[in-house]
Amino acid sequence: MRKNRAALGVDNAGRQGLARPWKPPGTRRIARLLQSDAKGIAGADGVFIARLRRTAPKLANAADLAVRFARMLRGQSSEPVTDWLAATRSSVLKRLAAGPQREVAGIDNAIALPWSTGPAEGEISRLKTIKRQMYGRAGFELLRQRVLNSV
Structure with a gap:
């Protein structure tokens, strides 16, 4: 074989x-x-x-x-x-x-031109991430506190 x-x-x-x-x-x-x-x-x-x-x-x-x-x-x-x-x-x-x-x-x-919207897009993405993490947990005041504290 x-x-x-x-x-x-x-x-x-x-x-x-x-x-x-x-x-x-x-x-x-x-x-x-x-x-x-x-x-x-x-x-x-x-x-x-x-x-x-x-x-x-x-x-x-x-x-x-x-x-x-x-x-x-x-x-x-x-x-x-x-x-x-x-x-x-x-x-x-x-x-x-x-x-x-x-x-x-x-x-x-x-x-x-040398300008870019990258920094603004990054901030928008960060805010959306925080909002998604908090979905259904609390209202606008808690969202505001988390956004201001994460800066």
């Missing part, structure tokens, strides 16, 4: 000695791979992404637009938001870009 197992390429633990077949990555990993530099992806994943980009040009275009938008938000690109929005009109992202179309001035300011 051992000779037969060895001839089949099975080791002592009963596993096949052959390499396992390649399994395509999950959707989150595919999204991350599509947004990364194609030259930096090696092996089977690189071949998969290259083939995916060739066979699904709309998907490749959407990934490229997402990368361009991320670069704009990080300040790595001086491309105007209006140019990006114009490029999305002929892509699968046209519905996504319909909302920001109305807020171009606000998006430009958010990218260009």
Whole structure:
């Protein structure tokens, strides 16, 4: 029996000695791979992404637009938001870009100006946490005391 197992390429633990077949990555990993530099992806994943980009040009275009938008938000690109929005009109992202179309001035300011609403959002989150912890326990006066004492 051992000779037969060895001839089949099975080791002592009963596993096949052959390499396992390649399994395509999950959707989150595919999204991350599509947004990364194609030259930096090696092996089977690189071949998969290259083939995916060739066979699904709309998907490749959407990934490229997402990368361009991320670069704009990080300040790595001086491309105007209006140019990006114009490029999305002929892509699968046209519905996504319909909302920001109305807020171009606000998006430009958010990218260009150094101010952030982060501190205010943090305070709102803290207050909501306190309120959730107290749900059904007491009225506004106790909530007020807890908020003022936690500062």
